[in-house]
Amino acid sequence: MALVGVDLMIGKIVSILENEASLLGGVYDELDELxxxxxxxxxxxxxxxxxxxxxxxxxxxxxxxxxxxxxxxNIIEEFIYHMNKPQKGGKFTKHLYRAIxxxxxxxxxxxxxxxxQDIKKKLKSIPERRQRYLVDPVQVTISNENQRRVxxxxxxxxxxxxxxxxxxxxxxRLLVKWLTDEYPGRSVISVVGMGGSxxxxxxxxxxxxxxxxxxxxxxxxxxxVSQNYVIEDILRRMIEEFYGSKNEKVPxxxxxxxxxxxxxxxxxxxxxxxxxxxxxxxxxxxxxxxxNVSLQDEGRRSxxxxxxxxxxxxxxxxxxxxxxxxxxxxxxxxxxDLFCMKAFSGNSCPEELQHTASxxxxxxxxxxxxxxxxxxxxxxxxxxxxxxxxNPGLEVVKGILFLSFSDFPYQLKRCFLYCSIFPEDYQxxxxxxxxxxxAEGFIEHNKAKKPRLLAEEYFEELVHRSMVQAxxxxxxxxxxxxxxxxxxxxxxxxxxxxxxxSIVYNGVPRLSIQTTSKVIKSITRLAKVRxxxxxxxxxxxxxxxxxxxxxxRLIRVLHLESVPIxxxxxxxxxxxxxxxxxxxxxxxxxxxxxxGRLRNLQTLDIRDTKIEVVPDGxxxxxxxxxxxxxxxxxxxxxxxxxxxIKFPSSICKLKA
Numbered sequence: 001m002a003l004v005g006v007d008l009m010i011g012k013i014v015s016i017l018e019n020e021a022s023l024l025g026g027v028y029d030e031l032d033e034l035x036x037x038x039x040x041x042x043x044x045x046x047x048x049x050x051x052x053x054x055x056x057x058x059x060x061x062x063x064x065x066x067x068x069x070x071x072x073x074n075i076i077e078e079f080i081y082h083m084n085k086p087q088k089g090g091k092f093t094k095h096l097y098r099a100i101x102x103x104x105x106x107x108x109x110x111x112x113x114x115x116x117q118d119i120k121k122k123l124k125s126i127p128e129r130r131q132r133y134l135v136d137p138v139q140v141t142i143s144n145e146n147q148r149r150v151x152x153x154x155x156x157x158x159x160x161x162x163x164x165x166x167x168x169x170x171x172x173r174l175l176v177k178w179l180t181d182e183y184p185g186r187s188v189i190s191v192v193g194m195g196g197s198x199x200x201x202x203x204x205x206x207x208x209x210x211x212x213x214x215x216x217x218x219x220x221x222x223x224x225v226s227q228n229y230v231i232e233d234i235l236r237r238m239i240e241e242f243y244g245s246k247n248e249k250v251p252x253x254x255x256x257x258x259x260x261x262x263x264x265x266x267x268x269x270x271x272x273x274x275x276x277x278x279x280x281x282x283x284x285x286x287x288x289x290x291x292n293v294s295l296q297d298e299g300r301r302s303x304x305x306x307x308x309x310x311x312x313x314x315x316x317x318x319x320x321x322x323x324x325x326x327x328x329x330x331x332x333x334x335x336x337d338l339f340c341m342k343a344f345s346g347n348s349c350p351e352e353l354q355h356t357a358s359x360x361x362x363x364x365x366x367x368x369x370x371x372x373x374x375x376x377x378x379x380x381x382x383x384x385x386x387x388x389x390x391n392p393g394l395e396v397v398k399g400i401l402f403l404s405f406s407d408f409p410y411q412l413k414r415c416f417l418y419c420s421i422f423p424e425d426y427q428x429x430x431x432x433x434x435x436x437x438x439a440e441g442f443i444e445h446n447k448a449k450k451p452r453l454l455a456e457e458y459f460e461e462l463v464h465r466s467m468v469q470a471x472x473x474x475x476x477x478x479x480x481x482x483x484x485x486x487x488x489x490x491x492x493x494x495x496x497x498x499x500x501x502s503i504v505y506n507g508v509p510r511l512s513i514q515t516t517s518k519v520i521k522s523i524t525r526l527a528k529v530r531x532x533x534x535x536x537x538x539x540x541x542x543x544x545x546x547x548x549x550x551x552x553r554l555i556r557v558l559h560l561e562s563v564p565i566x567x568x569x570x571x572x573x574x575x576x577x578x579x580x581x582x583x584x585x586x587x588x589x590x591x592x593x594x595x596g597r598l599r600n601l602q603t604l605d606i607r608d609t610k611i612e613v614v615p616d617g618x619x620x621x622x623x624x625x626x627x628x629x630x631x632x633x634x635x636x637x638x639x640x641x642x643x644x645i646k647f648p649s650s651i652c653k654l655k656a
Contacts, residue, residue, distance in 0.1 A: 271298060434452060510530065556580065560583055606645070611645060
């Protein structure tokens, strides 16, 4: 998790070096060697990312790389900005300007080359220092101990007393009905939900303990599936579980059996029986293909329960009758009852703790695992800590959520972390996230697919993996808006801050301002900020102009949605790197004429503003891909209340 920000920086730097080769020609030799060094580091980081846990030495190495990448990115972007400073006037004036500036440009190239040489020396000293202090290079190994610890913590909750399982009675009855129906062949019931939602530890466990189920099936097995399972181990475990459920001895040579032998033992044992098998925490849709042949059924109505965090797996075609159950968070009253049962003797919360405890329960968002873990910790501690982020009672939950994150493809990890920038309970629009991810450079160019299509796939993937929840859907069922669970958001924010990916409220690339006006005064000191988000409407008084100092001239994303500003200063045109500008819902009456100088602008959102006419310079924005411009007319009572905005004829020049 701690590698996403570093790898992203390296990827961006390499991309800049490749795309701006003509501008950087004067310092090409220095940059080419630097590019090769950074690519080697990126490969090493990719290896490290496949680990569950980094050693302290590896963490230090990642920190060193990050500290070197930040100034490299700044130097290169500063140089490109210098070489592309806006020039006013006609062609002759511009050529004259370039001629006059030529000596200055040579001096700038020399300065950049000198700074890059210094950084190269520091980069090369990182592996030398690591070797000097005997810090092992990153080894591609998976920490089975950590994964087993998380798995055992999850399994331990299977043995929670039934009086600790509340609010799932209707769910239990539905699953029992599906498991005992009269369908003569096999059937699969998929229970899908985010980590900690109670798929296994509450619902599936309680169903399997139900007396009707115990009497209905002759034998049973509960198999916890690891992310990197070995099919022989799965078959061996199934044999042990099925035999054990009937108190029978397993074959003596089970541990030495190979695949075909294991398959024969399992098939021979199950054919004459009605069985139930639970496949817990399935990560790969190929699992069913791998074990399908072993789960024979000759009209005996055998059943399989499959729990997963991935909607795409639950919706897979298993070749048999199947049901899908999307597990929902506990209702607030049930969540409170579960928490109190675990946290307090007598199942009653002391009056003096009511406020803090209720806030904690609210932030757990109905996740049974979080409620149980938090209640267990409070039961043995001396007080309550309202901050979820550093609460020791939630270490188990962090580990389980980390398993979901570690299973993400690399590109999806940074898109997921980006969602933590938005305020609590914020409904993230599909289109907005897609445009932001593209503007940030998260979507790698793919010849087979356009960036927008690829970004939309990432959005749906996050929903399907249950790490964000769909709030609204289109008539075709595609998610349109989503929310991040409070607990997931808190943990993601802490991760983003640790690796300097973003911070909510000082040397970070992304800054999200949500609750205080004090930080506005310090914006002038945030030269390293590349993305600035403002959400609260109380941050800036009306009739104010946002001053964008030169320290922010390299900013890429400026999100000012619903901030009550009335003017945007002309210096906005100096934001050379700006690719995303969101002014939706502001009180702006006009755009600065300098808007035409934003050569990298991809998205301009001026919906629901007071802007009536767009400046002629809009036709110069050759990279503009998304132009969102309409406003509501509150003076019209009928349904035709949308008003348009006048654009100059130069808009016809746009090709994107």
